[in-house]
Amino acid sequence: MQERSGFAQCQFKHSCLKVEMSSKTLSSGSIAQARRTVQQLRREARIERIKVSKASSDLMRYCGEHAKNDPLLMGIPTSENPFKDKKPCTVL
Amino acid sequence: MGEMEQLRKEAESLKDQITAARKAVQDSTLQEAAAGITVVGRIQMKTRKTLRGHLAKIYAMHWSTDSKLCVSASQDGKLIVWDSVTTNKVNAIPLKSSWVMTCAYAPSGNLVACGGLDNMCSIYNLKGKDGNVKVMRELAAHTGYLSCCRFISDTEIITSSGDCTCILWDIETGTQKTVFAGHQGDCMSLAVAPDFKFFISGACDFTAKLWDIREGTCRQTFGGHESDVNAIGFFPNGNAVITGSDDATCKLFDLRADQELITYQDSSIMCGVTSLAPSLSGRLLLAGYDDFNVNIWDMLKAERVGKYMWKLYIPLENGRKVDPAEDSEGSSRVAAGTEH
Numbered sequence: 001m002q003e004r005s006g007f008a009q010c011q012f013k014h015s016c017l018k019v020e021m022s023s024k025t026l027s028s029g030s031i032a033q034a035r036r037t038v039q040q041l042r043r044e045a046r047i048e049r050i051k052v053s054k055a056s057s058d059l060m061r062y063c064g065e066h067a068k069n070d071p072l073l074m075g076i077p078t079s080e081n082p083f084k085d086k087k088p089c090t091v092l
Numbered sequence: 093m094g095e096m097e098q099l100r101k102e103a104e105s106l107k108d109q110i111t112a113a114r115k116a117v118q119d120s121t122l123q124e125a126a127a128g129i130t131v132v133g134r135i136q137m138k139t140r141k142t143l144r145g146h147l148a149k150i151y152a153m154h155w156s157t158d159s160k161l162c163v164s165a166s167q168d169g170k171l172i173v174w175d176s177v178t179t180n181k182v183n184a185i186p187l188k189s190s191w192v193m194t195c196a197y198a199p200s201g202n203l204v205a206c207g208g209l210d211n212m213c214s215i216y217n218l219k220g221k222d223g224n225v226k227v228m229r230e231l232a233a234h235t236g237y238l239s240c241c242r243f244i245s246d247t248e249i250i251t252s253s254g255d256c257t258c259i260l261w262d263i264e265t266g267t268q269k270t271v272f273a274g275h276q277g278d279c280m281s282l283a284v285a286p287d288f289k290f291f292i293s294g295a296c297d298f299t300a301k302l303w304d305i306r307e308g309t310c311r312q313t314f315g316g317h318e319s320d321v322n323a324i325g326f327f328p329n330g331n332a333v334i335t336g337s338d339d340a341t342c343k344l345f346d347l348r349a350d351q352e353l354i355t356y357q358d359s360s361i362m363c364g365v366t367s368l369a370p371s372l373s374g375r376l377l378l379a380g381y382d383d384f385n386v387n388i389w390d391m392l393k394a395e396r397v398g399k400y401m402w403k404l405y406i407p408l409e410n411g412r413k414v415d416p417a418e419d420s421e422g423s424s425r426v427a428a429g430t431e432h
Contacts, residue, residue: 031095031096031099034096034099034100034103035099037099037103038099038102038103038106040274040310041102041103041106041107041110042106043309043310043311044106044110044310044311044312044313045106045109045110045113047311047312047350049113049114049116049117049348049349049350049351050117050348050349051117051119051120051349052117052118052119052120052121052122052346052349052351052353053119053120053125054348054349055122055331055332055346055348055349055353056120056121056122056124056125056126056346056353057125058331059122059327059329059331059332059346059353059374059392060125060126060129060392062327062328062329062331062373062374063373063374063375063391063392065373066328066372066373066374066375067373067375069372069373070371070372070373070375070376071372072135072371072372072376073132073371073373073375073376081140082160082177083140083141083176083177084140085140
């Protein structure tokens, strides 16, 4: 089997491995598949939806409430940053 | 009218119903709602650590819940568990198949998993009695490559595959509990909700799907992308989903409003998104792209507030380093240098 080089060249998604996208219509496939599709669409159609204004304000509120705990927004004090190399003390 | 024709008509009618129902709750946009807030200031990142050791492309990495340990999977056929603070390798696990595409750390810290072109998900016990890390289970059933895997617990894991399905496994018995079928293209990635009741998957059919883990059903499908969805993640409170696609955009979908709220795009960005992660507060979105850049977006304002080449830094999220940089192809090094 072509080992390393074949693998290295093979961009999984951009070659033979990707399944051909099947037709979006129901013309292909069996009746059973079509029934499943309709059943799924019925399931998705009947869910309850909230207003976009409420969804947006809830997201904004969450961001606001948690901003102070977000190191990327607030920065991390050196003493609390486990990744920052602490400068060694010099002994005189 | 034949049954096929009837079903086709009903499907079209249902799709129209869904479109109308989504429009009916569109009393505003996120853009309008966020008009009054200012964009966050420019985000500065500093490289803190470089984890050296892999000898070939690193395809995936995943943080442990303790934010100190992480696991990475490389084409060199190794799974390495790192202590990111000391940069020491805690474990170097040789794999049967070097064609690995994904890896995961169990929330407990006891197990790691990986898989790829072998179509299997291999589970490794890090806390075995004699100290050796061994394969605990090989979960085989997918008929396509393993693109992603995420633990629910030490006994359950979810996998996504190039065979267009996702599977919930019982790790102890090594059997499939539930098959999540519905995508019409390779499943590329998945993410589990913070409450562990749902998971989302992104696929090459350009959609993202929300699945009820216990019911085994797809609750919602989100379209809009114009190409493969490669990366997916939850907004921290579990109420929204972020996707990254080959169409060079990321999108934010709200689960309760059942629709896209905003798209993160820029005319200067022309390559696909390979990975993403929100910051702790959800205000920032870090996304890795095919050109080896990581762009940082203000999620509410949809503006770019930072851009970095993988070489120059490790992005910090919550004091943790995030996926994006490492997932881009090309290097065994995660970051370079510590001086800034």
